[in-house]
Amino acid sequence: MVIYQIYPRSFNDTNGDGIGDLNGIYEKLDYLKDLGIDAIWMCPFNSSPNADNGYDVSDYRNIQPEFGTMEDFDKLLKGMHDRGIKLVMDVVVNHSSNEHEWFKQSRSSRDNPYRDYYHWWPAEKGKPNYRYSLFDPKGDAWKYDSTTNAYYLHYFSEQQPDLNWENPKVRQEVYDIMKFWAEKGVDGFRLDAFQFAAKDTTFPKLPDGYEKNFFEYYAVQDGLHDYLKEMNEQVFSKYPVMSVAEGAGRNFQDAHDLVDASRNELNMAYAFDGVDVAQYGGYELSKMKQVFSKWDSAFADQGWLSVFLSNHDQARMVSRWGDDSPEFRAPSTKMLNTFILSMRGTPYCYYGDEIGMTNIDFQTIDQYQDIAAKNSYQKAMMEGEYMELFMRKLNFSSRDNGRTPMQWNTFQNAGFSTGKPWLPVNENYKTINVEASQNDPNSILNHFKKMVKLRKENLVLIHGTYELFAKEHPQIYAYTRTLGQEKMLILLNFSKQVTSLKLDENLALEEVLVNNYENVDLANGTVSLKPYQGMVFRLK
Numbered sequence: 098m099v100i101y102q103i104y105p106r107s108f109n110d111t112n113g114d115g116i117g118d119l120n121g122i123y124e125k126l127d128y129l130k131d132l133g134i135d136a137i138w139m140c141p142f143n144s145s146p147n148a149d150n151g152y153d154v155s156d157y158r159n160i161q162p163e164f165g166t167m168e169d170f171d172k173l174l175k176g177m178h179d180r181g182i183k184l185v186m187d188v189v190v191n192h193s194s195n196e197h198e199w200f201k202q203s204r205s206s207r208d209n210p211y212r213d214y215y216h217w218w219p220a221e222k223g224k225p226n227y228r229y230s231l232f233d234p235k236g237d238a239w240k241y242d243s244t245t246n247a248y249y250l251h252y253f254s255e256q257q258p259d260l261n262w263e264n265p266k267v268r269q270e271v272y273d274i275m276k277f278w279a280e281k282g283v284d285g286f287r288l289d290a291f292q293f294a295a296k297d298t299t300f301p302k303l304p305d306g307y308e309k310n311f312f313e314y315y316a317v318q319d320g321l322h323d324y325l326k327e328m329n330e331q332v333f334s335k336y337p338v339m340s341v342a343e344g345a346g347r348n349f350q351d352a353h354d355l356v357d358a359s360r361n362e363l364n365m366a367y368a369f370d371g372v373d374v375a376q377y378g379g380y381e382l383s384k385m386k387q388v389f390s391k392w393d394s395a396f397a398d399q400g401w402l403s404v405f406l407s408n409h410d411q412a413r414m415v416s417r418w419g420d421d422s423p424e425f426r427a428p429s430t431k432m433l434n435t436f437i438l439s440m441r442g443t444p445y446c447y448y449g450d451e452i453g454m455t456n457i458d459f460q461t462i463d464q465y466q467d468i469a470a471k472n473s474y475q476k477a478m479m480e481g482e483y484m485e486l487f488m489r490k491l492n493f494s495s496r497d498n499g500r501t502p503m504q505w506n507t508f509q510n511a512g513f514s515t516g517k518p519w520l521p522v523n524e525n526y527k528t529i530n531v532e533a534s535q536n537d538p539n540s541i542l543n544h545f546k547k548m549v550k551l552r553k554e555n556l557v558l559i560h561g562t563y564e565l566f567a568k569e570h571p572q573i574y575a576y577t578r579t580l581g582q583e584k585m586l587i588l589l590n591f592s593k594q595v596t597s598l599k600l601d602e603n604l605a606l607e608e609v610l611v612n613n614y615e616n617v618d619l620a621n622g623t624v625s626l627k628p629y630q631g632m633v634f635r636l637k
């Protein structure tokens with residue numbers, strides 16, 4: 098399958114409140130169908146006070162009122178199914194919102210029946226051992242609550258208290274919630290931050306500075322596999338659903354154990370090593386090749402991987418991996434989409450990347466909406482960081498870059514909303530939008546559709562083995578995919594220089610299937626590639 102990811106808040110607003118909604122997605126179903134994608138992963142749409150835009154759920158069985166009603170949801174799901182599109186929903190259960198009824202009960206008294214739904218540390222025992230919080234301005238995951246004179250744990254913001262997975266009642270609640278949605282016809286689950294769910298609840302002291310490598314202590318700890326097996330037994334095995342968790346653990350062994358079919362846990366891994374290669378300041382192609390090849394080899398015989406270059410927690414694909422200048426934005430976006438859609442593993446395409454949407458250029462902290470951005474700003478201030486550099490880095494890598502409204506056309510607010518959008522529309526919408534892309538046969542959008550089609554019509558692009566060659570080439574990423582007699586060659590120039598590659602004699606080109614330029618420049622067995630040129634060939 099090809100999965101398309103939607104951030105509902107930013108996709109399409111139908112009632113003019115500046116916030117995308119379910120009816121907005123419904124309105125665009127024919128557009129989505131036309132892309133050729135098979136499934137949509139929708140970021141959280143459950144009720145939420147929005148400390149982290151839905152990643153803080155206050156009612157798991159309801160729809161975020163800003164997004165619509167349960168009727169709207171049912172209509173949307175039916176509309177998707179009528180078009181053969183499946184729905185993968187986000188399940189945010191490492192933590193809930195602090196406004197969830199469970200937490201309100203839990204914090205109300207020490208002997209409340211919900212007390213053990215969360216992690217509490219009585220203050221008379223002293224301060225609990227330090228735990229790192231990813232979102233807290235002080236980096237402290239323990240929050241003191243005077244109501245019961247105790248601390249509670251939050252790996253993310255203090256509005257996102259961690260659920261206690263050791264409590265069988267919590268687990269049963271979660272499975273029941275998942276069954277509720279599976280009964281409604283949801284086709285898959287993406288488990289948010291789930292690799293952090295299992296914890297050593299004695300909260301021992303961890304080595305100084307452990308937060309620099311906190312994955313060792315946070316990801317896939319004892320108990321996690323048991324929880325997943327139980328979830329599989331109770332939910333995944335009972336319904337026709339797929340499952341993927343965010344993160345793939347600390348190492349290959351973890352990743353294998355999460356997705357080896359024989360273990361009955363999850364269907365596919367979603368590892369971050371790939372996207373982590375590109376940071377502020379750029380990235381090295383050699384490193385990228387190395388990481389993607391390594392992950393492919395890890396699942397050569399068993400298990401299955403996700404392939405992606407962006408999502409709602411990342412900067413825009415083209416701004417980060419390609420070149421978003423007017424000259425190179427189109428070829429580099431096309432080249433990157435060629436990459437995602439020709440690798441082994443399930444491609445995840447993020448909304449807007451099919452038209453080459455770019456980072457937005459926020460300069461001051463009050464332009465940002467993201468809790469991670471705001472809290473990391475406070476932290477940097479307190480720690481006396483060099484703020485000019487901090488702001489440049491944030492400008493490049495903030496999650497808000499990937500959350501600006503979808504650019505549909507040249508009308509007001511890019512056709513996203515008739516009201517004031519919750520996050521500004523990128524000013525470049527006059528040129529970068531769906532309508533303009535639809536009218537141009539050479540557009541990024543039409544190239545994307547061609548790649549999706551090619552993948553779906555050629556099993557070799559799905560199941561074929563992957564082999565990297567020209568490993569040392571500094572600009573070109575080259576690989577073959579092979580399935581029985583079928584063989585394809587993919588050549589991608591990741592730079593703005595013209596560059597060339599001598600092809601091995603055993604690579605006899607038969608046909609060009611996709612090319613983001615008009616011609617193939619081949620002479621005496623050497624291919625020359627234009628800036629960001631990307632091609633797929635069928636081999637003899």
Ligand code: GLC
Binds near residue numbers: 152253289409
């Ligand atoms: C995951 C989500 C991210 C969210 C965090 C806390 O990383 O992808 O958006 O902020 O979990 O739920």
Ligand code: CA
Binds near residue numbers: 111112113116117118
């Ligand atoms: Ca709306």
